[in-house]
Amino acid sequence: MTPNECTPTIDLPKSLDQLTTQEIERKACIGRIATYTLCSLTSTYVNQGFQWLLPVVLSQSTDPLWPDPSASIEKRLEVDIYGKPVRTMASMIVHKLIAASTAYPKLFILSPNVRLEKSERGKTGKHIYEFTQLDFEAKDATSKDVFSLVETVLCTLVKDLKKNMKDDLTTICRFDAIPTIEGPFKIFDREDLEAKYGATWETDIIAEITQPVWITNIPREFYDFEDFSTGRWDNYDLFMPQFGEILSGSKREYEYDKITEKIERDGVRKENFALIIKMAKEGRLKPTAGAGIGIERLIGYLTGVKHIAECQPFPRVPGIVHEL
Ligand code: AMP
Numbered sequence: 116m117t118p119n120e121c122t123p124t125i126d127l128p129k130s131l132d133q134l135t136t137q138e139i140e141r142k143a144c145i146g147r148i149a150t151y152t153l154c155s156l157t158s159t160y161v162n163q164g165f166q167w168l169l170p171v172v173l174s175q176s177t178d179p180l181w182p183d184p185s186a187s188i189e190k191r192l193e194v195d196i197y198g199k200p201v202r203t204m205a206s207m208i209v210h211k212l213i214a215a216s217t218a219y220p221k222l223f224i225l226s227p228n229v230r231l232e233k234s235e236r237g238k239t240g241k242h243i244y245e246f247t248q249l250d251f252e253a254k255d256a257t258s259k260d261v262f263s264l265v266e267t268v269l270c271t272l273v274k275d276l277k278k279n280m281k282d283d284l285t286t287i288c289r290f291d292a293i294p295t296i297e298g299p300f301k302i303f304d305r306e307d308l309e310a311k312y313g314a315t316w317e318t319d320i321i322a323e324i325t326q327p328v329w330i331t332n333i334p335r336e337f338y339d340f341e342d343f344s345t346g347r348w349d350n351y352d353l354f355m356p357q358f359g360e361i362l363s364g365s366k367r368e369y370e371y372d373k374i375t376e377k378i379e380r381d382g383v384r385k386e387n388f389a390l391i392i393k394m395a396k397e398g399r400l401k402p403t404a405g406a407g408i409g410i411e412r413l414i415g416y417l418t419g420v421k422h423i424a425e426c427q428p429f430p431r432v433p434g435i436v437h438e439l
Pocket residue numbers: 206230232241242243244246248360361362363364407408409410411412
């Protein structure tokens with residue numbers, strides 16, 4: 116099949132009922148690649164000794180998404196149930212920290228997240244207002260442990276996908292476009308990239324790389340580990356070539372004094388994090404590290420879509436609400 120025979124990607128994802136016959140075939144093809152991806156990811160985590168937890172969606176405590184230079188939330192959803200206020204899940208970070216500190220030392224969750232991104236983010240092609248993270252966390256793990264685990268997960272996925280899904284990848288012109296990847300991935304410090312490229316470092320680095328890269332040392336939410344003596348953050352993002360971020364994670368804070376100091380400093384509402392504060396005070400919050408892989412972003416990278424909502428059966432483009 117020559118490249119111009121490939122079924123074309125569409126600018127703005129449509130709902131299933133609006134697709135042409137050719138677009139339905141393309142949707143089905145992306146769906147098979149998504150199924151293969153989910154099977155591969157979950158098998159690798161299970162094979163590496165991780166327990167598979169099911170997600171929760173309503174909770175008093177969820178990710179503050181603050182301060183995070185890349186966050187853009189139009190509205191937070193809060194509702195009263197049984198006389199208590201709960202929020203829709205922005206990420207299961209708090210749940211992961213407590214679960215990994217207690218009964219589930221190595222865990223992963225396919226976790227639906229609701230983040231009502233500002234409407235203008237509908238055009239980035241990289242933001243949707245409901246998405247799924249493969250969220251994972253491991254007790255006593257270091258950033259290096261997370262790097263090598265993720266490298267195994269992704270290298271296995273890409274290798275097996277190219278071997279077993281050649282026809283579908285060829286149909287959407289991705290077989291030759293996706294490079295075989297090999298760990299260990301290069302590691303860059305965000306400060307060095309800012310010094311080299313300035314404010315546009317994210318787009319510049321994506322254009323330059325041909326393999327995935329780790330970016331470390333990014334100031335953000337209180338639960339990411341910050342070395343107060345050096346000012347360095349022990350956290351990381353994973354960037355894919357020509358695409359950008361598909362994962363964020365870190366070694367975590369677990370000490371009471373640091374957590375309370377950072378919550379105070381960041382102006383985060385303490386009452387929403389009462390349980391981790393209490394567990395930290397009692398020494399029951401343990402050192403962990405982990406990350407969340409954006410599933411639609413990963414599948415979006417693999418399938419080369421213009422907008423990652425094209426990988427969703429029911430697209431969630433910021434600013435656009437369909438009946439389904
Ligand atoms: P975060 O910790 O906020 O970076 O979220 C973890 C991962 O989820 C990111 O690296 C992205 O892959 C994915 N993600 C975050 N926000 C969105 C969004 N609005 N739409 C799609 N994926 C997202």
